[in-house]
Amino acid sequence: MRLVVAQCAAYYTGRLSAHLPMATRLIVVKADGSVLLHSDGGSYKPLNWMSPPCSMAVSEPSEDQAERGVTTVWRVQHQKSDDNLEIELYEVFHDSAHELGIDPGLIKDGVEAHLQAMMAEQIELLGAGSHLIRREYMTAIGPVDILARDASGQTVAVEIKRRGEIDGVEQLTRYLDLLNRDPLLAPVRGVFAAQEIKPQARVLATDRGIDCLILDYDAMKGVDDVESRLF
Structure with a gap:
């Protein structure tokens, strides 16, 4: 260069x-x-x-x-x-x-794939007694990030984003409409999970009966020590 x-x-x-x-x-x-x-x-x-x-x-x-x-x-x-x-x-x-050499490219931390993997490992973030059915549950219109069952046995479909916006809520809505046609899964509850959820997306999710879950990436990684907090 x-x-x-x-x-x-x-x-x-x-x-x-x-x-x-x-x-x-x-x-x-x-x-x-x-x-x-x-x-x-x-x-x-x-x-x-x-x-x-x-x-x-x-x-x-x-x-x-x-x-x-x-x-x-x-x-x-x-x-x-x-x-x-x-x-x-x-x-x-x-x-x-300056000779810079071959660049390895940008390695992102906290991307959706990482969040999905950690969410699957810490599935009780959905509530005590929850258990994982599978990640990337395939449907006719694409894979649902996580399919799980809560303590009551109800099916839960989780859409995971780094930043939760209206498009993500719309995407989860389409998955729920399809999943709820399957008598083996219905009724299916939706959870929109993200590190940050925009106010408009939260309003739309609430209107459609979808729960919102904020993901604390550092806490999920074990970096955030809750016991050592002053506040």
């Missing part, structure tokens, strides 16, 4: 035309060929960029560019379209290259 901090201007042509006036910016050139221009604001999103596959050529400025103070010109051309990004460098403050 190459990192260049420079006073520069940029011109993009292709599906549309865009111009970045001269300013101090960070230019990132990645090993995959992508080129990105960043300002010191606007969060993570670049001001302009060229995605791979593309090629970059470095050249001397034209006479007109040199008169305007341009010292170097980068031309980035997309290999599968007419998209072109031309960067005029006026003054370079930093230029370094």
